[in-house]
Amino acid sequence: MPNRNPQLNADGALTHLLTLEGLPPAVIRHILDTAVPFVGIAEREVKKVPLLRGKAVFNLFFENSTRTRTTFEIAAKRLSADVINLNIGASSTSKGETLLDTVDNLVAMDADLFVVRHAQSGAPHLIASHLIAKGRTHVHVVNAGDGRHAHPTQGLLDLYTIRHYKGDFANLTVAVVGDVLHSRVARSLIHGLTTLGTAEVRVIGPRTLLPAHVESMGVQVYEDMRLGLANCDVVVMLRLQNERMKGALLPSAGEYFKHYGLTMDKLAAAKEDVIVMHPGPMNRGVEIDSAVADGARSVILPQVTFGIAVRMAVMSILAGA
Amino acid sequence: MSAAGYRYGRDAIGTLEIRNGRVIDPASGTDRHAPVYVADGAIAAIGDAPSGWRAERMLDAAGRVVAPGLVDLAARLREPGLEHKATLESELEAAIAGGVTSLACPPDTDPPLDEPGLVEMLKHRARLINRAHVYPIGALTVALAGETLTEMGELAEAGCVAFSQADTPLVDTQVLLRAMQYAATFGHAVWLRPQDPYLARGGVAHEGEVATRLGLPAIPAMAETVALSTIFALVRDTRVHLHVCRLSTAEGVAMVAAAKREGLPVTCDVAVHHLHLCDVDIGWFDSMAHLVPPLRGTRDRAALRAGVADGTIDAVCSDHAPVDDDGKQLPFGEAEPGATGLELLLPLTLKWAQEERVDLASALARITVHAARVLRVPAGSLAVGAPADICIFDPHHAWRVTPAALRSQGRNTPFAGYELVGRTMTTIVGGQVVFEA
Numbered sequence: 001m002p003n004r005n006p007q008l009n010a011d012g013a014l015t016h017l018l019t020l021e022g023l024p025p026a027v028i029r030h031i032l033d034t035a036v037p038f039v040g041i042a043e044r045e046v047k048k049v050p051l052l053r054g055k056a057v058f059n060l061f062f063e064n065s066t067r068t069r070t071t072f073e074i075a076a077k078r079l080s081a082d083v084i085n086l087n088i089g090a091s092s093t094s095k096g097e098t099l100l101d102t103v104d105n106l107v108a109m110d111a112d113l114f115v116v117r118h119a120q121s122g123a124p125h126l127i128a129s130h131l132i133a134k135g136r137t138h139v140h141v142v143n144a145g146d147g148r149h150a151h152p153t154q155g156l157l158d159l160y161t162i163r164h165y166k167g168d169f170a171n172l173t174v175a176v177v178g179d180v181l182h183s184r185v186a187r188s189l190i191h192g193l194t195t196l197g198t199a200e201v202r203v204i205g206p207r208t209l210l211p212a213h214v215e216s217m218g219v220q221v222y223e224d225m226r227l228g229l230a231n232c233d234v235v236v237m238l239r240l241q242n243e244r245m246k247g248a249l250l251p252s253a254g255e256y257f258k259h260y261g262l263t264m265d266k267l268a269a270a271k272e273d274v275i276v277m278h279p280g281p282m283n284r285g286v287e288i289d290s291a292v293a294d295g296a297r298s299v300i301l302p303q304v305t306f307g308i309a310v311r312m313a314v315m316s317i318l319a320g321a
Numbered sequence: 322m323s324a325a326g327y328r329y330g331r332d333a334i335g336t337l338e339i340r341n342g343r344v345i346d347p348a349s350g351t352d353r354h355a356p357v358y359v360a361d362g363a364i365a366a367i368g369d370a371p372s373g374w375r376a377e378r379m380l381d382a383a384g385r386v387v388a389p390g391l392v393d394l395a396a397r398l399r400e401p402g403l404e405h406k407a408t409l410e411s412e413l414e415a416a417i418a419g420g421v422t423s424l425a426c427p428p429d430t431d432p433p434l435d436e437p438g439l440v441e442m443l444k445h446r447a448r449l450i451n452r453a454h455v456y457p458i459g460a461l462t463v464a465l466a467g468e469t470l471t472e473m474g475e476l477a478e479a480g481c482v483a484f485s486q487a488d489t490p491l492v493d494t495q496v497l498l499r500a501m502q503y504a505a506t507f508g509h510a511v512w513l514r515p516q517d518p519y520l521a522r523g524g525v526a527h528e529g530e531v532a533t534r535l536g537l538p539a540i541p542a543m544a545e546t547v548a549l550s551t552i553f554a555l556v557r558d559t560r561v562h563l564h565v566c567r568l569s570t571a572e573g574v575a576m577v578a579a580a581k582r583e584g585l586p587v588t589c590d591v592a593v594h595h596l597h598l599c600d601v602d603i604g605w606f607d608s609m610a611h612l613v614p615p616l617r618g619t620r621d622r623a624a625l626r627a628g629v630a631d632g633t634i635d636a637v638c639s640d641h642a643p644v645d646d647d648g649k650q651l652p653f654g655e656a657e658p659g660a661t662g663l664e665l666l667l668p669l670t671l672k673w674a675q676e677e678r679v680d681l682a683s684a685l686a687r688i689t690v691h692a693a694r695v696l697r698v699p700a701g702s703l704a705v706g707a708p709a710d711i712c713i714f715d716p717h718h719a720w721r722v723t724p725a726a727l728r729s730q731g732r733n734t735p736f737a738g739y740e741l742v743g744r745t746m747t748t749i750v751g752g753q754v755v756f757e758a
Contacts (some may be wrong), residue, residue: 098650121535122537126608162463211539212533213530
């Protein structure tokens with residue numbers, strides 16, 4: 001397997017989207033710029049463009065996610081692609097077919113683009129490397145979330161949202177709050193923000209939910225939420241998975257909310273024009289209070305809208321004619 | 322074990338003379354150009370010929386080093402039960418191609434080596450194949466389940482030279498204490514890879530910047546040090562001969578050094594890949610770099626390299642673990658850990674020595690006589706009367722690691738494409754030439 005990131009080809013062009021780490025700023029800006037006109041398409045009577053007409057997009061979900069799969073499906077359909085959804089879950093491995101066998105079979109069905117979600121970090125890299133090794137350079141992979149590693153289209157839509165409301169990144173302070181340890185959303189956003197020159201990126205959470213040496217990713221670490229939120233322009237709340245609310249990582253959802261749940265009171269430490277983001281789905285009363293989620297500072301629903309435009313941009317750049 | 326035990330077949334030649342080579346025998350401190358005389362499977366003389374000498378075969382070793390056959394403390398042969406990954410035939414060919422003439426195989430077979438019959442069958446098969454000597458390490462507990470002690474006496478009679486849990490953790494500390502007490506009663510050695518099963522739970526990579534960046538579940542260095550402190554406390558009480566397998570952290574090296582200073586009966590090894598690679602070599606999820614214990618940080622690697630140099634770490638082993646493609650072509654965390662290593666032990670040890678400015682004899686000691694002392698078997702030296710197990714290698718031969726060219730059935734190596742120096746040209750076991758490049 002090549003030890004270089006397989007998402008850029010020898011000419012530096014994007015052939016797969018696997019992670020935001022290591023992407024040149026110009027590539028990220030190009031994706032964001034490409035997404036701008038796609039936001040408008042949703043307001044048209046005919047919400048379609050023919051950029052991927054005749055192309056087959058396979059949503060290859062080894063881990064269930066109705067929401068992410070749906071947004072990719074809508075994005076692909078608005079680009080006029082044929083969309084095939086495969087919820088593989090654990091069933092194919094129990095039948096003995098390996099991940100790469102599945103991929104080879106779908107390539108034989110003339111897939112043009114795979115949207116891959118997998119519980120294991122690095123699974124989309126494995127698929128992309130395999131396609132490169134087999135000379136299938138016309139087939140593209142978009143990582144729709146792999147283990148704790150990356151969720152690059154979520155990171156891009158977060159960047160799009162921040163740029164939409166705040167303009168340039170150079171003077172911004174952004175806080176990412178909660179379960180950074182298990183969060184691919186946090187990793188992708190942090191890489192995107194640091195690549196685009198964000199003035200300060202903070203992570204806030206208890207030590208049990210912060211990965212070792214997280215500061216090596218270029219972030220400031222805060223354990224106290226009020227200190228961490230001081231003078232922030234952007235607050236990104238992370239979802240706390242149900243299975244982590246009670247156990248050795250945290251004593252209870254209630255205690256978590258007390259220390260790290262975003263309330264209007266805690267938000268007052270941030271700048272007056274702060275925006276509040278969340279990748280969804282939200283746990284109201286666990287990581288975020290309804291008054292904030294539904295309040296004037298929340299841009300959580302626009303994130304969803306921008307997400308479709310960003311995914312259209314990514315797919316059209318990779319597989320468009 | 323008598324030298325006569327190594328006589329081979331009807332075609333066996335009785336006398337062999339190795340001329341013009343640089344003879345390095347770390348056990349005796351020999352390092353000089355001299356002929357080596359082999360008769361009846363044993364070293365007959367070095368330098369002056371025995372009286373009435375007549376060689377049935379001559380080998381010219383000009384420009385080459387004549388060293389004791391290498392002793393590898395950890396080589397998985399995958400038999401019984403895991404023949405889809407490798408067989409005794411394939412792996413013993415790999416061993417002699419790498420100059421390895423004695424090897425210890427851990428009990429993590431299927432079923433594990435917990436019954437004398439399994440051990441006898443393995444020894445019997447190895448004798449029939451007639452290549453490197455195989456020294457099985459018996460299971461410390463039945464099925465490696467960590468509950469019931471194995472019949473160590475019976476297993477030792479069948480040929481087990483030590484007892485271990487391989488990579489399966491022994492969770493119950495009381496059982497571990499009992500196992501050490503029992504082994505100490507009869508003078509058996511216990512080999513343990515120090516890793517706290519709870520701190521390592523679910524982890525696949527060293528806890529550090531790389532695992533954080535790649536989102537790989539992590540194994541902290543503490544998993545090793547916590548386990549070592551438990552093990553040393555039990556050794557202090559039981560005085561069992563304890564061998565620490567596959568040390569991986571800087572703190573672990575310091576703890577082993579302290580245990581030795583204290584006088585605990587402790588020896589220690591490291592896998593040769595840990596002397597050269599670190600977590601950064603995982604790159605973008607390269608499953609060839611998924612190893613057990615995990616590749617750790619650069620500071621750990623530096624401490625391991627220094628630990629081998631100063632003798633804290635007694636021996637370097639290949640930790641040979643052939644894995645088939647199906648086992649490696651998976652996402653990093655699901656891929657089977659391990660690397661094939663028998664054919665790389667010599668050149669990778671020489672690479673370490675060259676980079677650390679360690680002389681050739683001292684380097685070879687780590688993969689010959691020191692390893693043999695850990696194993697407590699008569700191997701790893703060229704003393705007169707010792708079994709004639711010999712590795713003749715070219716110390717200047719540069720070659721590129723090409724997985725498909727390896728003799729091991731496992732082509733899984735993180736060193737693919739590396740340019741290495743030093744290659745085994747002739748391997749002799751029991752006085753017979755078993756491999757020629």
